[in-house]
Amino acid sequence: MxxxxxxxxxxxxxxxxxxxxxxxxxxxxxxTAMLDVLDGESPLSLKHYAQTAGSEVSWMPGMRMTDTVRAGRDHTQDVLGCSPFEFFAEDDSAARVFSLAMTEISTPVIAEAVLAIEPDGARTVVDVGGADGAFVAHLLKMHNQLSGVVLDLPQAMSGVESESRRRSLQDRITGVAGDFFREIPSADIYLLKFILHDWDDESCRQILTNVHTSMGPRARLFVVDMTTDDGSVEAAMMDMGMMAAFTGQERNTDHLRSLLASAGLRTVRTSRLHQPYIVIEAMPLDVEP
Ligand SMILES: C[S@@+](CC[C@H](N)C(=O)[O-])C[C@H]1O[C@@H](n2cnc3c(N)ncnc32)[C@H](O)[C@@H]1O
Structure with a gap:
């Protein structure tokens, strides 16, 4: 260089x-040992997360934080001319770094979240907005009977393919380019991890309604997100990212459950992971658990 x-x-x-x-x-x-966190070869690496958090897609909206607080809305459209996901659609390299960043911050959460998921006869899983598919991949490694779909935007598909191959799961994971505001493929298990926090309540209701519409009577949804229940600094800081660049927010557990209920989904179990993460398992409201 x-x-x-x-x-x-x-x-x-x-x-x-x-x-x-x-x-x-x-x-x-x-x-020093701390540099491991920026070393792509380290299992602790947050290198791509640092890159995406330091890139224009994060910083440009962040520069308008004062206006955001005053006006009660993000200014992403004003500074980027589009939403972050539309920005990634035009920049393959930024999109790739973002997906890798999602996998990096997800890895310790996924390791715990998969333990809260009991397949119970399920055969198919869809990772809704799954980025590289790290979550569904980990679940498939634990349960040989499962096969998976990663539904995400077209810009995420190359990562799904390369990461599935790297994990020797190319025969069991299929990438589907689509839009979760339009249609979600049917499965026995639905994963929705770090999705709701990107979106305002009305958009969340739309995504959850689309999950519900696609669900068979015995299907289950697992929502994994941070919560603000414990007043953690981690959730408060992530919330600043949501406030500056997205329409979403970090929510408390009751808020997440009420969004599920408004889309016809009943919470059947809530599992707490390391603070501030939770898994909420939900089923269609009209089905007995
Ligand atoms: C915050 S990331 C979470 C990724 C992954 N679930 C995880 O936990 O690491 C949000 C994901 O939603 C995807 N996404 C955004 N809008 C979408 C849409 N309309 N339809 C499908 N996927 C979408 C993004 O491309 C991105 O991969």
Whole structure:
């Protein structure tokens, strides 16, 4: 990579933030253990999350935070000319980084969430807005009888294919390019992870109604999201991202349950993962659990 040594030195000196330390005797910077979080090879990596959070799709709307607080709406359309997902549709590389970022922040949550899902005779799973399909892939690895679909926008499809192959699940996972505001493929299990927080209540109701319409009587939906129940800083900070760039918000458990109910879905179980994450299992209201 072509970089200017003097500028690099000044940047690292100012932005070390504990990731690197400067040794004045050798005039060299050395990495600390904290740098693992930005190292793509590390299992702890949040490299792509840092890249997407530091990119124009996050920062440009963030620059209008004062206006957002005053007006009670995000200013993404004003600064990007489109929504974040429309932005990704026009920029393959930004879309790829975003999907990888979703997998990075999801990995510890998925490891716990899959334990809250008992297939109970289910054969098919659809990961609604599943990005690379990391959630459904983990579930399929645990349950050989399951096959899966990842429904996402066209820009996510290359990631579904490459990640399914990398996980040796290319014969059991199919990517379906579609729009969850229009139609959701039928399955026995529906996964909806980190989706509702992107959207305002009315849009959530539409997505959940489309899930309900596609569900057979014994099908179940698993919603995984953060909640604001415990007043965690993590949920409050993520909420700032939702406020600046999206129409959504982090919600408390009662709010999520009431959205489900408004789409004809009854909560049958709520499992708490590490703070602030939960899994809500839901079924059509007119079916006995
Ligand atoms: C916050 S990410 C969550 C991704 C994944 N479920 C996870 O937890 O890592 C939201 C996902 O919804 C997808 N998405 C947004 N609008 C969509 C739409 N109208 N139809 C289908 N997928 C959509 C995005 O492309 C993105 O992959």
């Amino acid at each position: 072509n970089i200017d040594p003097s500028m690099t030195h000044r940047l690292l000196r100012a932005a070390a933030l504990g990731f690197v330390v400067f040794n004045p005797e050798t005039s060299r910077f050395a990495r």
